[in-house]
Amino acid sequence: QQQVRQSPQSLTVWEGETAILNCSYEDSTFNYFPWYQQFPGEGPALLISISSVSDKKEDGRFTIFFNKREKKLSLHITDSQPGDSATYFCAAGGPSSFSKLVFGQGTSLSVVP
Amino acid sequence: AQTIHQWPVAEIKAVGSPLSLGCTIKGKSSPNLYWYWQATGGTLQQLFYSITVGQVESVVQLNLSASRPKDDQFILSTEKLLLSHSGFYLCAWSFWGGGAETLYFGSGTRLTVL
Structure with missing residues (x-):
């Protein structure tokens, strides 16, 4: 059962445009949603995260929008740069400290100069 | 600052041969440790x-085993590799704070089974 879904699978934007990456989940007990950025040949790194008590989280050019009722969230990358080209994973976690993070399939982002 | 080191960086192994991958965490006492597997272009699957120390829980059955011989060391192994074991293996530690658990990944080991 795939509990976290991401779309699109791949996305290409021009430098300076806003990239929008989507994520949805099924389990209503999930209350923590981190996004990880992974460059080829490297391990993923935490980019930005949001808890279910917020509907928006901003960090520089990266913003998460969260809709708890629809169980959807999106990552907006404004003024996209070629260095943002990477795979982005949405994940969802539960309320306990040993909850297993469930990862989506990832969105491969390419930013064209 | 915490550092996580994985070894080797890459391995090419034959089907049926044994495997041992390692991970060391420095700068963090008694961390929660994890092994993840990632197929090429795929998602992250938690394995263990x-x-x-000495306690390891299995999340999925992939004919692999894991051990934690020291507080800062996590080992992934198998006696007989399968073709399906090919992929990217990631060790991670987690930090619990602010009501959430954050994972920090190592740089991974690329395994190719032929």
Whole structure:
């Protein structure tokens, strides 16, 4: 059962445009949603995260929008740069400290100069 | 600052041969440790986790085993590799704070089974 879904699978934007990456989940007990950025040949790194008590989280050019009722969230990358080209994973976690993070399939982002 | 080191960086192994991958965490006492597997272009699948020395929990069955011989060391192994074991293996530690658990990944080991 795939509990976290991401779309699109791949996305290409021009430098300076806003990239929008989507994520949805099924389990209503999930209350923590981190996004990880992974460059080829490297391990993923935490980019930005949001808890279910917020509907928006901003960090520089990266913003998460969260809709708890629809169980959807999106990552907006404004003024996209070629260095943002990477795979982005949405994940969802539960309320306990040993909850297993469930990862989506990832969105491969390419930013064209 | 915490550092996580994985070894080797890459391995090419034959089907049926044994495997041992390692991970060391420095700068963090008694960390929660994890092994993840990632197929090429795929998602991250948690394999094992450990909250203390000598204790390892299996999440999925992939004919792999894990051990935690020291507080800062996590080992992934198998006696007989399968073609399906090919992929990217990631060790991670987690930090619990602010009501959430954050994972920090190592740089991974690329395994090719021929």
